[in-house]
Amino acid sequence: MTTTPVGVAPAPDTVDPAGPDAALIRDMVRIRCVEEELCDRYRDDQEMRTPTHFSIGQEATAVGVCAATGPDDLVFTGHRSHAPYLAKGGDLRAMVAELYGREAGCARGRGGSIHLIDRAAGFAGSAAILGEMIPVGVGAGWSAALRGRSSVALTFFGDGATEEGVFHESINFAQVHRVPVVFVCENNLYSISSPLRQRQPAGSTITDRVAAYGLWARSVDGNDVYAVRAAARAAVARCREGAGPAFLELHTYRWREHVGPGWDHDHGYRAKEEIDDWIARCPIRRATDAIRDAEPRVDDWVRQWEQRYREEARAAVRFARAAAWPSVANLLDGAYETVGR
């Protein structure tokens, strides 16, 4: 099976079956298929023993942003890591093997779902203590600038992470030092079960607050993959030109529970109608609707992609389950550097 690595801005002639706009749909379908398959396996088999935060419903943010990046740009994320990892071109089988705790995992089974990494793809790491990858993104971008490289760092986080002091400290530093970093806030309205209005003041938005530091900051419909890509291209271009950091607030919504594969309308913190409303604004459906006039065959493609990527996901699960466990004899390996290696 040949698939163009997603997010690596595929050259038009390698995009199957047509054009960069359809490719964004394809990439979202792929992530959706993978995550739905993983949800089912997670729930039914109980073999992935790692707390897992799915991005189902939020695919347009990862895909739209990563489509604006190049292979040398680095992406960092928080705990909701799968979609940006895959969108940046992270190896699927290594990700699934990581969830299964296998040696073939992208972190050799040590890190789990929240500690994904694929350095070759420019997915530079995810971590789950809220906010901690925000300054790390700044540091990576700053390093590129100090070393005279043109690459850009991007750091993904949720609305909840903007409540941490380190978010504001990082924004401040990045602006003072004109760091080529794009702050990507996926605002999905909730922090676990706490609604945004209970955590942040009414009357101003996250974008307003960031803009007050003087950053180029945009508030974007995060379920419109084309709008996300356009904003991300502008942000990345500014960074490359040395115009300083950029901030994107992408409005989106998580369909499933905060952590784990289930639905959660019965948890009492959000209404089923609200979830249904957002499902009606599915980013894949919206993108498909948007290009149908220009690409009348898009629905057929989506059906084909769904088949292809379901099978790819299942194959990745088969690969992971057949892969070797780490050896207990190597438990301590990696706590420190191995001298002389």
Added chain:
Amino acid sequence: MRELTYWQAISEATMQCMADDPSVLVLGEGVDDHKGTFGTTKAAYERYGAARVVDVPNSENACAGIAIGAAANGLRPLVVHTRADFMFLALDVMVNLAAKWRYMYGDQGGVPVVTRGVVGRGWGQGATHSQSPHATFAHYAGLYVATPASPADAKGLLVTALRGDTPVVLIENRNLYPLTGPVPEEPEPVPFGVGRIARAGDDVTVVAASLMVHEAERAAEQLAARGISVEVVDVRSIRPLDERIICESVARTGRLVVADTSWARYGLAAEVAAVVAENVPETLRAPVRRVALPDSPAPVSWPLEEAFHPGADAVVEACLALVGDDRGSLPRLSSVAAEFHGPY
């Protein structure tokens, strides 16, 4: 006496202290949600509502400082963290202010902030969501740190904390929440610095905290069948530490195992060994053994995680080594936490 689970005991202590003292309030991320911090804050939220059980923004550093300010001005905040790992974001104010407030302002009053942190393994919680940082906090003079193992102590130590004038850190292992035990109905305080003999014995002393008390008791049970009599000392609080109960026990048995859910180096296990070395070194008939975490971060992968977290079996091994016996036909014990079933 009626029995409660560990989480119910914490909930009851919270409710009773809030009823007795209107200055007590609960702060924490998600304390008001349907899970209610493993059930421990649910009843308080239902009874007292958002005015006294406050869902806070994801701002651990600020919230710890805010709790200190509130305590300096008449309130008794009970700050709750669903993972103690998040307390590292609050470390500055907890260590540089709360711990030192009374002393560095010339003993004119303390800041009675009580902080509860949940620790322990679940399923692949991994490097940053299953650490037990009790020793980190206990290192600094000015804080009390307790690690209750039983429902009665979970209640009694929280009551003491919410009535005292010293900032307190309470570390709760999540695998203890479903365990049941007798709990007094009244809010009876359990003092800090007073350990407890969880099981009497003559041959080996196992000093343990929190979950490891239960693992040690299970180990003792198995070793009893072999004719090895193990005494289990539950320290209850690690600062202040009941040095006397430790030294008296070791003086009788002549052998010491220390069992902890954190790392051995610079931790509780090191401290207990030092206390014995300083006070009753001549009574030791064998070197001290520490049952603790291997020197790496916590792995996610199942077989590595199983090998990483010590349980009853590791205590059995250590005791056998001290009495110069070998395992023979003794079956391997699984750990209490191994019975945890997902999905998180």
